[in-house]
Amino acid sequence: MTTSFSNLSLAEPLARAVAEMGYESMTPIQAQAIPVVLTGKDVMGAAQTGTGKTAAFSLPLLQRLLKHENSSTSPARHPVRALVLLPTRELADQVAQQIKLYAKYTQLRSAVVFGGMDMKPQTLELKRGVEVLVATPGRLLDHIEAKNAVLNQVEYVVLDEADRMLDIGFLPDLQRILSYLPKQRTTLLFSATFSPEIKRLAGSYLQDPVTVEVARSNATAENVEQHFYGVNEDNKRHALHQVLRQRGIRQAFVFVNSKLGCARLARALDRDGLKTAALHGDKSQDERLKALDAFKKGEVDLLVCTDVAARGLDIKDVPAVFNIDIPFNAEDYVHRIGRTGRAGASGLAVSFVGGSNDARLVADIEKLIKKKIEVEALEFDEDRPRGRINDGRRMYQREEGEGRGSAPDAGSAPGRERRPHRQPSASRDPFFDRPYEAQAVDSAPAWESAKAAAPARSISSNIKPKRKVAALFKAAQPTV
Numbered sequence: 001m002t003t004s005f006s007n008l009s010l011a012e013p014l015a016r017a018v019a020e021m022g023y024e025s026m027t028p029i030q031a032q033a034i035p036v037v038l039t040g041k042d043v044m045g046a047a048q049t050g051t052g053k054t055a056a057f058s059l060p061l062l063q064r065l066l067k068h069e070n071s072s073t074s075p076a077r078h079p080v081r082a083l084v085l086l087p088t089r090e091l092a093d094q095v096a097q098q099i100k101l102y103a104k105y106t107q108l109r110s111a112v113v114f115g116g117m118d119m120k121p122q123t124l125e126l127k128r129g130v131e132v133l134v135a136t137p138g139r140l141l142d143h144i145e146a147k148n149a150v151l152n153q154v155e156y157v158v159l160d161e162a163d164r165m166l167d168i169g170f171l172p173d174l175q176r177i178l179s180y181l182p183k184q185r186t187t188l189l190f191s192a193t194f195s196p197e198i199k200r201l202a203g204s205y206l207q208d209p210v211t212v213e214v215a216r217s218n219a220t221a222e223n224v225e226q227h228f229y230g231v232n233e234d235n236k237r238h239a240l241h242q243v244l245r246q247r248g249i250r251q252a253f254v255f256v257n258s259k260l261g262c263a264r265l266a267r268a269l270d271r272d273g274l275k276t277a278a279l280h281g282d283k284s285q286d287e288r289l290k291a292l293d294a295f296k297k298g299e300v301d302l303l304v305c306t307d308v309a310a311r312g313l314d315i316k317d318v319p320a321v322f323n324i325d326i327p328f329n330a331e332d333y334v335h336r337i338g339r340t341g342r343a344g345a346s347g348l349a350v351s352f353v354g355g356s357n358d359a360r361l362v363a364d365i366e367k368l369i370k371k372k373i374e375v376e377a378l379e380f381d382e383d384r385p386r387g388r389i390n391d392g393r394r395m396y397q398r399e400e401g402e403g404r405g406s407a408p409d410a411g412s413a414p415g416r417e418r419r420p421h422r423q424p425s426a427s428r429d430p431f432f433d434r435p436y437e438a439q440a441v442d443s444a445p446a447w448e449s450a451k452a453a454a455p456a457r458s459i460s461s462n463i464k465p466k467r468k469v470a471a472l473f474k475a476a477q478p479t480v
C-alpha cells in the first residue's frame with residue numbers, strides 16, 4: 001500500500017496544504033481510508049484520535065467537493081455539502097481548525113458550531129454559506145430549528161468519535177439530524193472501538209460500508225508503558241506526586257471519573273504547588289479553551305480531566321497519563337492512555353488501583369485490552385512533594401526544617417510559586433469518595449428503547465448508560 005501523499009493525485013490546492021503541514025507520508029488510517037473515501041463509498045473506520053483520522057476523511061471529502069468550489073458571494077451557492085458531527089466542543093473545534101488548514105487554498109468554506117458559545121456569530125457564518133459544517137449535535141439542532149442551517153444538499157456526513165457520541169447519549173439527536181439529510185449520501189463513521197452498539201448504528205445508517213481498521217480495536221499502544229499501582233484511596237494524590245517526582249515528569253493528564261472529583265483534585269494539586277487546570281463539562285467553553293491553551297504552552301503542568309471533557313484533545317507528546325480513578329468503562333482506559341505515546345513517542349500510563357470497585361474495573365480493562373495486568377506496590381519515599389519553584393523547574397524538597405504551615409517567606413517574590421507548599425493531605429479533602437449521578441436508565445440500546453427519546457443532556461456524561469446502573473450497585477454508599 002502506498003503511503004506517499006504524492007501518489008494520491010490530490011488536487012494541487014490540497015496537496016499544497018498537506019505539504020505545508022509538513023506531512024511526509026500518510027498514516028495507516030489515511031493510507032487505508034483516503035482511497036476508499038475518494039470512491040464515494042461508505043466507510044466504517046476504527047481509529048483513535050491521534051492516528052490522523054481527521055485528514056483521512058477530510059482530504060478526500062474536500063477533493064470530492066472541489067467540483068462545487070465557486071467564488072460567488074451568494075449564500076445559495078454555498079450550501080452545506082458535508083457535515084461532520086463530533087461529541088465535544090473541543091474536538092469539534094480541533095477538527096474544524098484542521099479542515100480549515102487543509103482547505104485554505106480552495107474556495108470551499110468551512111465553519112464550526114458548538115454549544116456554550118453565542119449563537120449569533122455562528123448564525124452569521126451559516127447564513128453566509130458554508131460547504132463543510134463541523135458541529136456538535138445539540139447546537140446543530142438549535143441551528144436547524146432556528147432555520148440557520150439547511151441540510152438538504154448534504155452529500156457527505158461524518159460521524160466522528162461515534163462511540164463517544166453514543167456514550168454521551170447523543171443518539172436521539174443524531175437520529176433527528178440524520179432524518180434531515182438526503183437519503184442519497186455518503187456516510188463515514190469513525191469510532192475508537194466497534195462495540196455492538198456501534199455496529200448496530202452502522203447497520204442502520206451506512207450502506208455496504210468498507211471497514212478500515214488501523215489497529216486491533218480496543219488495542220492499547222505498544223509504546224505506552226503501563227503501570228497499575230495498588231494505592232489506598234487516601235494516598236492517591238500523594239502517589240501521583242511520587243511518580244511525577246521519580247520519573248521527572250513535567251506535564252501530564254490526570255483523569256478522574258466525576259466533575260466534582262475533577263474540580264477538587266485540581267484545587268488540591270494547585271494548593272500543593274503544581275500548576276493545575278481542571279477540564280470538565282461544567283467549565284465554560286472559554287475556560288476550557290484557555291486551560292487547553294495554557295497546557296499546550298507549558299504554563300500548566302497538570303490538566304485534570306473527566307473523560308468527556310478530554311475526549312479527542314489534540315495535544316501531542318503528553319509524557320504521561322494518570323488514572324486517579326479507574327474509569328467506569330474499560331474503553332475509556334484505551335482513550336485515556338491514547339493521549340500519550342502518540343506518533344511513535346514513548347509514553348507512560350499510570351493507574352492507581354484503590355478499593356474493590358477498582359479491582360473489578362481493572363478486570364474489565366484486562367479483558368478489553370487482552371493483556372494481563374499486574375497490580376504493583378508503590379513504595380513511598382520519605383521526600384514530600386513540594387511543587388514547582390519559580391524558575392520553572394519542578395523541585396521537591398524535604399519537609400524537615402521548613403516551618404510547615406508558617407507564614408510565607410517575607411522576602412520571596414509574589415506569586416503562587418512562593419507559597420509554602422503543603423504535603424497533600426487527603427483526609428482534609430475527601431475528593432476520592434466516588435460520587436455518582438443517580439439516573440438509572442434503560443439498559444437496552446438507547447435507540448431500541450422508547451426512553452431513547454429522553455433529552456441527550458439528561459444523561460450523565462461520566463458514566464455510560466448501561467454501566468451507570470451497574471455503578472450504582474457497585475457504589476456502597478452514595479457520597480455526593
Ligand code: AMP
Pocket residue numbers: 022023024025026027030048049050051052053054055314
Ligand atoms: P487526528 O488523529 O486527526 O486528530 O490527528 C492527530 C495529529 O496528527 C494532528 O495534529 C495532525 O495534524 C497530525 N497528522 C495528521 N496526519 C499526519 C501525517 N500524515 N503526518 C504527520 N502528522 C499528521
